[in-house]
Amino acid sequence: MKAKKIGAILLASVMAVSMVPAMSVSAADAKRVCFVARASSDTFAAWLTTEMKKQAEKYDDIELTCVSGEGDDNKENGLLEDCITKQYDLVIVQSNNNGAQAPYVQQLVDAGIPVITTNPTTHQNDLDGGDDTSVMAGTGTVDADPIEQAKVSATRAVDEVPENANVVVLKGPSGNYHADKRREAWDENFFSKRTDVNILYEDFANWNSDEALTLMESWVQAGTHIDAIISMNDNMAAGAIEAIRENKDYFNEDGTANFLAYGVDGTAQGCLLIKEGLLTSTALQSAADLAEKNLEYAEKVVNGEMEVTDVNDYVDAPEINADNVDDYIQIYIDNGELTEDDVKAAEE
Template structure:
């Protein structure tokens, strides 16, 4: 972290390590967003559950549920805050955010509750796509506007999606790493939850775009940390004891990369992530982290809320959209820091 910037909500004079700051700064107010279900009723013309439903009763207020994956995940918390802010720009939308707690049973129960209470639209950030699939299908069958996001859940007729291409997100960082990781390097790999589309596709990109092209690089340890910073820190502490030399951290998100760096503080290691969080931008600017790619929660929120509104008001009958994935390195980290300062996520 530089002398001149700190993450929003971080007390002045706090030690330079960034442990927990993003969870605090982005999750500020998130607890207030997790509310009880709000009763609403969507009326459709046609066959409920059909992808061709476009005519809906015009309402003064549409009730939308956002089932978030987990507020302990800094990116998911950022996305939830951006969803709330974006929904506030639509006078005929009321958004409620629910914390899935990275637990399939909790998230599935929340989807069921939103269906029972007849929300007009449900936006679902799946923890495990296959675990949530039957409940997403149930929402579609109920005639509710249903959108999957971060990750998209494929193969559900009548469902909509707003996402990024996770292979490209991982691939752009992996290609950048090709010329940076030293010959015969030893690397550790941190994965997201098993079965998560973003985790598996980012890992696939790293395999095909980096490890297959750099057979000299040896993976000395690999495990899942469920997107969680503390889990990554614990794994990395064990790995450092088992492997005195670790040259590179390859993480499927920034949260895990930051946790691994915290455990390896003082060691010279390259570190790669995905998401482009405020913490990652600061770490890259400081030279602690090497690179990431941006998954812009603000852009995701804008597209999700617009999609929900367009579908509810029959402007569109189907939405499947992707955002971009720009590479962030030390050369351009400042422009993303400036973006976060403007958004109030980093304090000067």
């Protein structure tokens, strides 16, 4: 199973870097920053961790430590409490579940530790359950707009998805801002316009390719052909695609796919699937851009050049499809995340 092998190689290479205890070489008086990632098994979180470490190497006055909550709210919350105990100068938080982590983000704020929340933003209503969707008081954010990310594929799907299609929807973790907002964007920009489309199945796969594969296997066994996979990230789309890779009912006689698949993130794995003709489109959420902005602002905050509450920045969400995927694959080759052999494997 070619894609599974490619995906495993990519994830393994990212995790190998992300799991290493990370401290950049720095001066003795460097400011101590901790990045709390949601899960090392999540390809995007692992990519973001890797990029954070790369960016930290550019700053002699920053000592970066990276830890992971492994997709467990209790573990991530414990890590946030530990950041208070260890008295970090600044903490960058990638929440697994916004509502679950918000009280612990508040503890950091109360302890006088600056907090930047990223991918996703923690909002005020995550803390108090109210209607205020502004960035949580006392914190800053570097993020991407999940509505715009999902809109990229949802808009084109209006014209691409066949009439009376049967589709499946793979959702990220419940309570995660990006997961929830991407799903809302599909309602607004696709399902409201294509009322003929039937959602055959919909479930949480929690950003995880293995969970998506298991769901897709059970859905396919029910016997109704699935015309489109609508996934809130590339990783889940990859798992669902893997479940039907050897199923002749999902491929034409010439080997081309007779299904559509949409993701978000624009990961290296997602780009290879587009190159293979198995993923229709995705929107780039650049971990490199997020990391660059996070470390740039972190340095300014810890050195007193700006207040953390003034940190409010968002990266773009350009579409990646068959027409432009080679450009993005070349970027991944240039930064070492893909090799020419990876691309050849996807083309074979």
